[in-house]
Amino acid sequence: xxxxxxxxxxxxxxxxxxxxxxxxxxxxxxxxxxxxxxxxxxxxxxxxxxxxxxxxxxxxxxxxxxxxxxxxxxxxxxxxxxxxxxxxxxxxxxxxxxxxxxxxxxxxxxxxxxxxxxxxxxxxxxxxxxxxxxxxxxxxxxxxxxxxxxxxxxxxxxxxxxxxxxxxxxxxxxxxxxxxxxxxxxxxxxxxxxxxxxxxxxxxxxxxxxxxxxxxxxxxxxxxxxxxxxxxxxxxxxxxxxxxxxxxxxxxxxxxxxxxxxxxxxxxxxxxxxxxxxxxxxxxxxxxxxxxxxxxxxxxxxxxxxxxxxxxxxxxxxxxxxxxxxxxxxxxxxxxxxxxxxxxxxxxxxxxxxxxxxxxxxxxxxxxxxxxxxxxxxxxxxxxxxxxxxxxxxxxxxxxxxxxxxxxxxxxxxxxxxxxxxxxxxxxxxxxxxxxxxxxxxxxxxxxxxxxxxxxxxxxxxxxxxxxxxxxxxxxxxxxxxxxxxxxxxxxxxxxxxxxxxxx
Amino acid sequence: xxxxxxxxxxxxxxxxxxxxxxxxxxxxxxxxxxxxxxxxxxxxxxxxxxxxxxxxxxxxxxxxxxxxxxxxxxxxxxxxxxxxxxxxxxxxxxxxxxxxxxxxxxxxxxxxxxxxxxxxxxxxxxxxxxxxxxxxxxxxxxxxxxxxx
Amino acid sequence: xxxxxxxxxxxxxxxxxxxxxxxxxxxxxxxxxxxxxxxxxxxxxxxxxxxxxxxxxxxxxxxxxxxxxxxxxxxxxxxxxxxxxxxxxxxxxxxxxxxxxxxxxxxxxxxxxxxxxxxxxxxxxxxxxxxxxxxxxxxxxxxxxxxxxxxxxxxxxxxxxxxxxxxxxxxxxxxxxxxxxxxxxxxxxxxxxxxxxxxxxxxxxxxxxxxxxxxxxxxxxxxxxxxxxxxxxxxxxxxxxxxxxxxxxxxxxxxxxxxxxxxxxxxxxxxxxxxxxxxxxxxxxxxxxxxxxxxxxxxxxxxxxxxxxxxxxxxxxxxxxxxxxxxxxxx
Numbered sequence: 015x016x017x018x019x020x021x022x023x024x025x026x027x028x029x030x031x032x033x034x035x036x037x038x039x040x041x042x043x044x045x046x047x048x049x050x051x052x053x054x055x056x057x058x059x060x061x062x063x064x065x066x067x068x069x070x071x072x073x074x075x076x077x078x079x080x081x082x083x084x085x086x087x088x089x090x091x092x093x094x095x096x097x098x099x100x101x102x103x104x105x106x107x108x109x110x111x112x113x114x115x116x117x118x119x120x121x122x123x124x125x126x127x128x129x130x131x132x133x134x135x136x137x138x139x140x141x142x143x144x145x146x147x148x149x150x151x152x153x154x155x156x157x158x159x160x161x162x163x164x165x166x167x168x169x170x171x172x173x174x175x176x177x178x179x180x181x182x183x184x185x186x187x188x189x190x191x192x193x194x195x196x197x198x199x200x201x202x203x204x205x206x207x208x209x210x211x212x213x214x215x216x217x218x219x220x221x222x223x224x225x226x227x228x229x230x231x232x233x234x235x236x237x238x239x240x241x242x243x244x245x246x247x248x249x250x251x252x253x254x255x256x257x258x259x260x261x262x263x264x265x266x267x268x269x270x271x272x273x274x275x276x277x278x279x280x281x282x283x284x285x286x287x288x289x290x291x292x293x294x295x296x297x298x299x300x301x302x303x304x305x306x307x308x309x310x311x312x313x314x315x316x317x318x319x320x321x322x323x324x325x326x327x328x329x330x331x332x333x334x335x336x337x338x339x340x341x342x343x344x345x346x347x348x349x350x351x352x353x354x355x356x357x358x359x360x361x362x363x364x365x366x367x368x369x370x371x372x373x374x375x376x377x378x379x380x381x382x383x384x385x386x387x388x389x390x391x392x393x394x395x396x397x398x399x400x401x402x403x404x405x406x407x408x409x410x411x412x413x414x415x416x417x418x419x420x421x422x423x424x425x426x427x428x429x430x431x432x433x434x435x436x437x438x439x440x441x442x443x444x445x446x447x448x449x450x451x452x453x454x455x456x457x458x459x460x461x462x463x464x465x466x467x468x469x470x471x472x473x474x475x476x477x478x479x480x481x482x483x484x485x486x487x488x489x490x491x492x493x494x495x496x497x498x499x500x501x502x503x504x505x506x507x508x509x510x511x512x513x514x515x516x517x518x
Numbered sequence: 519x520x521x522x523x524x525x526x527x528x529x530x531x532x533x534x535x536x537x538x539x540x541x542x543x544x545x546x547x548x549x550x551x552x553x554x555x556x557x558x559x560x561x562x563x564x565x566x567x568x569x570x571x572x573x574x575x576x577x578x579x580x581x582x583x584x585x586x587x588x589x590x591x592x593x594x595x596x597x598x599x600x601x602x603x604x605x606x607x608x609x610x611x612x613x614x615x616x617x618x619x620x621x622x623x624x625x626x627x628x629x630x631x632x633x634x635x636x637x638x639x640x641x642x643x644x645x646x647x648x649x650x651x652x653x654x655x656x657x658x659x660x661x662x663x664x665x666x667x
Numbered sequence: 668x669x670x671x672x673x674x675x676x677x678x679x680x681x682x683x684x685x686x687x688x689x690x691x692x693x694x695x696x697x698x699x700x701x702x703x704x705x706x707x708x709x710x711x712x713x714x715x716x717x718x719x720x721x722x723x724x725x726x727x728x729x730x731x732x733x734x735x736x737x738x739x740x741x742x743x744x745x746x747x748x749x750x751x752x753x754x755x756x757x758x759x760x761x762x763x764x765x766x767x768x769x770x771x772x773x774x775x776x777x778x779x780x781x782x783x784x785x786x787x788x789x790x791x792x793x794x795x796x797x798x799x800x801x802x803x804x805x806x807x808x809x810x811x812x813x814x815x816x817x818x819x820x821x822x823x824x825x826x827x828x829x830x831x832x833x834x835x836x837x838x839x840x841x842x843x844x845x846x847x848x849x850x851x852x853x854x855x856x857x858x859x860x861x862x863x864x865x866x867x868x869x870x871x872x873x874x875x876x877x878x879x880x881x882x883x884x885x886x887x888x889x890x891x892x893x894x895x896x897x898x899x900x901x902x903x904x905x906x907x908x909x910x911x912x913x914x915x916x917x918x919x920x921x922x923x924x925x926x927x928x929x930x931x932x933x934x935x936x937x938x939x940x941x942x943x944x945x946x947x948x949x950x951x952x953x954x955x956x957x958x959x960x961x962x963x964x965x966x967x968x969x970x971x972x973x974x975x976x977x978x979x980x981x982x983x984x985x986x987x988x989x990x991x992x993x994x995x996x997x998x
Contacts, residue, residue, distance in 0.1 A: 471552025
C-alpha cells in the first residue's frame with residue numbers, strides 16, 4: 015500500500031507530468047467558466063491534444079481538465095447563476111445569493127476549500143478501499159438504482175420548502191426526460207419528427223435557458239441602479255472565523271455522502287450534490303437561511319461533488335465500467351493508447367493507476383493554488399456595469415450551446431426554455447428540481463422497467479430486496495416528514511399573518 | 519399582470535402541458551406492470567403534472583397571498599429571446615461574426631438608452647475574443663463568414 | 668473537434684475568404700490535386716467511444732498517405748445517423764467522409780426507422796474499416812459452461828434465463844433473437860443503454876447472458892468476472908483464442924460482426940474515391956494500425972469500393988434474414 019503510493023508520487027512528480035497537470039487544471043477552469051461549457055465539454059474538446067502524450071501524462075492532464083472544468087462551472091454558477099451541470103445547479107442555490115449580497119469572494123473561497131477537502135477525502139477512499147467499493151457498486155442491481163434515484167428526487171422535492179411547487183418541477187423534469195428514444199422499447203416519444211430530439215432534449219440548452227437566460231432577463235431591470243462601488247480587499251474575500259467554523263461539519267458530511275455515491279456508476283455524481291444539500295437543510299436549525307446565501311449550502315454540495323468526482327474513478331479504473339460520460343471519454347483515452355481498462359489494470363499497469371491517483375491529489379493542490387489568487391479577478395467581473403456583461407453572457411451562452419453539438423436546434427431550445435424559465439421564476443418556481451428530474455428521470459424509468467422485467471412483474475419481490483426496500487423506506491420517510499412539516503407551516507401560516515414567500 | 523394572475527397563468531400553462539402530454543402519451547403502448555410500455559411513464563407523469571397544476575391554480579384562486587407584485591419585464595424578455603433566435607438564424611446563414619453582431623445588437627435593445635456605440639464596441643470585442651478562443655485556441659473551425667447554407 | 672460545418676451545396680456556392688481576397692469555385696479547385704486542404708472524417712458517436720477510436724487510428728495513418736490532415740469530427744446522435752445524415756448532405760468533393768456502422772448502414776433502416784438518408788442513393792462506399800466480433804458471455808456462477816450446455820439449460824428452464832443487449836435493434840439484440848429462434852429457446856430480453864451498463868449488470872450477476880464487445884470482455888474474462896461461451900466472428904478472436912466460435916459450437920453459419928464503412932457523399936469523383944480507397948487500404952497494412960487493431964481484437968479488411976459495396980449488400984441480406992426469421996418487430 016505505502017510503496018504503491020510512493021510509486022504513484024514518483025510517477026506523478028516528473029517535470030512533464032506536473033506541467034501537464036497544471037496546464038490541464040488551468041485550461042479546464044478556463045473552459046468551465048464559459049457558460050454552457052462544463053468539464054465534459056472541456057474534456058471532449060481537449061482530448062485530441064492528449065493523443066500525442068504518454069498514456070500516464072495524457073490521463074493526468076485529462077484529470078486536471080476534469081476538476082478544472084468542475085471548479086470553473088462553480089465560478090460561473092456563483093457569479094452569474096449559470097450552471098452547466100446538475101450539480102452546479104445546486105451550487106447556484108446559495109452561491110448566487112451570496113454573490114448578490116457582495117460575498118462572491120467568500121463563496122468562491124469556500125468553494126475552493128470545500129472542493130479541496132472533498133477531493134482529498136475522495137482520493138483517500140479511492141486509495142484505501144477502491145476495489146472494495148467497486149464490488150459494492152456492482153452489487154447494486156436495477157431495483158436498487160431505481161430506489162436510489164427516487165431517494166434523490168424526494169430529497170430535492172423536500173428541500174425547497176414549497177413541496178407542491180417542487181413536486182411540479184420535478185415531475186415536469188421527469189416528463190421532459192421521457193423525450194427521445196425509449197431505451198426499453200426503442201420507440202420515439204415526444205420527438206415531433208425532429209431528428210435532434212431522438213437523443214432527448216439537450217441538457218445544456220435547457221439549463222442555459224432555465225437559469226442563464228431567465229437570470230439575465232431578471233437582472234436587466236434595475237441593474238443600472240445596482241451599486242458596485244464596494245471595495246474589494248483581501249479581507250472581504252476571506253471567510254471569517256465564524257464562516258470557517260460553520261463549514262467544517264457540512265464539508266465532512268458532504269464528503270462522505272459524495273465519496274460513497276460517486277462509486278456507483280451512473281447515479282452517484284448527479285445526486286451527490288443534491289443529497290448533500292438536502293442533508294444540510296434537514297440538519298440546520300434555521301431552514302429559512304437556505305436559498306438566501308447560506309454558507310453551508312455552498313460548502314456541502316461542493317465537497318460532495320468533488321469527493322464524488324474522485325470516487326467516480328473507482329468503477330472506471332478498478333472494473334473498467336465508466337460511471338459517467340466524462341469517465342467514458344477518459345476510458346477512450348486509455349484505449350487510444352492501447353490500454354484496455356478492466357479489472358486487471360491495477361496489476362498490469364501499476365504506474366498508470368498509482369501515478370494517476372497521486373496526480374489527482376497534485377491536481378487538487380494546483381486547483382487550490384491557482385484559484386485562490388484568481389478569486390479577486392473573478393469577483394472584479396461583477397464590478398463591471400451589468401450593461402456590458404449581459405450581452406456578452408448571452409453571446410457566450412449561444413456559442414457555447416451551439417458548439418456542443420454544432421446544432422442550431424439546441425440554440426432554439428434555449429429560447430423556449432429561456433421563456434419558460436423566466437415565467438416560472440417570476441411565479442416562484444425553482445429550476446433546480448426540474449434539472450434533477452430531467453437527469454434522473456430516464457435512469458429512474460429505465461431501471462424500474464428493467465427491475466420489473468427481472469422480477470417478472472412482482473412488486474413484492476422488488477420491495478423484499480433488503481437494499482431496495484430500505485432505500486425506498488428512507489424516501490417514504492422523507493416524503494412524509496416533508497408533508498408533515500408543510501402541513502405544520504400551513505397551519506402556522508393560517509394563524510399568523512401570511513408571510514411573503516421568498517423569491518426563487 | 520399582477521402576481522395572482524401570473525401564478526394562475528403559469529399553473530394553467532403547466533396544466534395545458536400536462537394535458538397535451540397525456541393526450542400524446544395515449545398513443546404509446548401502456549404495457550403491463552411486468553412489461554411497462556413506453557407509454558407507462560409519460561401517462562403517469564403527465565397525469566400527475568395535470569393534477570398538481572390544477573391544484574396549484576385553485577389554491578392561487580382561493581388563497582390569494584398578494585404581498586409582492588413582481589411584474590414581467592416584457593422589453594428585456596422580448597429582446598433577449600429575439601437575440602438568441604437571431605443568433606440561431608444568423609449562424610445558420612451568415613457565419614459566426616454576423617451572428618455575434620446580431621446577438622449583441624439585439625440584446626442591447628433590452629434597455630431604452632443603450633446606445634449604438636457601446637453595442638458596436640462590445641460586438642467587435644466579443645467577436646474578436648470568440649474567434650480567438652474557439653477558432654484559434656480550441657480548434658473549432660466555424661465559418662466566420664458565409665452566404666447561404 | 669469540429670470543422671467547417673455547412674458545405675451543403677458548396678459546389679454551387681462560392682466560398683468567400685475573410686478579406687474577400689479570393690473567390691474560388693470549390694468544385695474546380697479540388698479537381699487539380701486532391702487533397703489540397705484538411706479532410707474531415709465524421710464519426711456519429713462521441714469522442715472516446717469504440718467507433719471514434721477506430722476512426723482516429725485510421726485517420727492518423729491516412730493523414731500520412733494523403734499528405735493532408737484527416738480530422739475526426741464527432742457528430743453524435745440517433746445511433747450514428749445524425750453524423751451520416753450530415754455526410755449525405757455534404758458536398759461530394761472528398762473533403763467530408765463518414766464512418767458508418769452496422770446500425771447506421773443497415774439495421775435502423777431494416778427495422779423501419781427513418782434515418783433521413785438512403786445509403787444506396789445518398790452515399791458512396793469507399794471501403795471497410797475492419798471488423799469486430801462479439802462474445803456470447805454469461806455471469807459467473809451460471810451452471811452451463813459451453814454453448815451447447817447453455818442451450819440445453821435454456822430449453823429445460825424456458826423463460827428463466829435473462830439476456831441483456833446494448834439496446835433495441837443493436838447487433839447484440841438481433842443476434843441473440845436469432846439464436847433464440849435458431850435454437851428454439853426462450854430467453855427474457857433486458858435492454859440496456861449501451862455496452863457499459865450492460866457489462867456492469869453481467870459482472871454484478873443481475874443479468875444472465877449477453878452479447879458483448881470483444882476487447883472489454885476479454886479483459887473481464889482474463890480477470891474471471893464473466894464466462895465466455897462463444898465468439899460470433901467467423902474465426903476465433905486474437906484476444907481470446909481459447910474461446911470457440913459459435914460455428915464450432917454447432918451453429919453453422921451463425922456469425923455476427925460489427926464493422927464500419929468509410930463513406931462519402933454520393934457523386935464523389937471516381938479519382939478521389941480511388942485515392943481515398945488506396946489511403947484506407949494502405950492504412951490496413953500499416954504496422955502501427957495492425958498493432959492497435961490486434962490489441963482491440965479488430966480484424967483488418969482490404970476491399971475496393973466495389974467489393975465494399977458488395978460486402979454491404981451481403982451483410983444487409985444477412986441481417987434482413989435475421990430480422991425476419993427472429994420475428995423482431997419493425998417500427
